[in-house]
Amino acid sequence: MTEISAIAAELRDRAGKGAARATRREGKVPGVIYGAKQTPICIAIDPRVIWAELHKPGFKTRLFDVDLGAGGKHRCLARDVQFHPVNDQPIHIDLMRVSADAVVHVKVPVHVANADKSPGVKRGGVVTIELHEVEVTCAPDVIPAEIVIDLAGLDIGASVHVNQLNLPAGVTPYHVGAAATVVTIAPPTVQRADAGEAPAAG
Structure with missing residues (x-):
């Protein structure tokens, strides 16, 4: 089940720069739902709310129930956050409204697990994540927070x-080939010097 976070926002009367x-200037971050x-809605959000959500895992794979008070609640996915080029503060947020019967495309982050149980890693192999995100299509309520690849038992050369x-179930890759490589365990790039080799004379 996809995690749902509740956040508060305010309606804005006008659009435009x-x-x-x-x-x-009022200390809020403008945005749009x-x-x-449905007709787009202009909103304003406290930047502290955005920062708090950005620092949680899966910002773009979680659902948000955006509470606009008298404007009702809207279930959304975060699509984009724009940041100031100098101070890195959020300056705009785009939220996409979703319904229960919708089908969405989401980029899900890839993580690896059990590297300590990989024979290849134990022998000095290098884990390379070729695809840090995999785009999938699914219903909003089954969006995976992450894709975990178990390295247990994998040796050097494994992909x-x-x-x-x-x-x-219900989650399928989108816009990526079935044979596309996600993770590999490559041979060591640098051979270790013999332990008994004497250092070169200075």
Whole structure:
């Protein structure tokens, strides 16, 4: 089940760059809720709320129930956050409205587990993540927070491909070939010097 986070926001009366600048002067981050064949809604969010959510895992794979007070609640996915080029503060957020029967495309982060149980890693092999994210299509309530690849038992030269991923029911890869490599265990790039080799004379 996809994690759902509740956040509060305010309605903004106007769209446009001038209105967005005015929102920032008030200490808020302007944003928009769009999608589901409904009229886009301009919103403002406390930047501390955005930072708190950004620092949790799976920002773009979690669902958000955005509470606009009298404007109702909207279930959304975070699609984009724009940051100031100098101070890295969030300056705009895009949220896509989703319905229970929708099908969404989401990029899910890839992580590896049990590297300590990999014979290849124990022999000096290098774990290389070729795809740090895999785009999938699924219903909103089954979006995986992450794709975990188990390295236990894998030796040097082993590869894990898209068609070998353990995805939940109803989740399928999108825009990526079944044979695409996700993770490999490559041979060591530098051979260790013999332990008994004497250092070169200075």
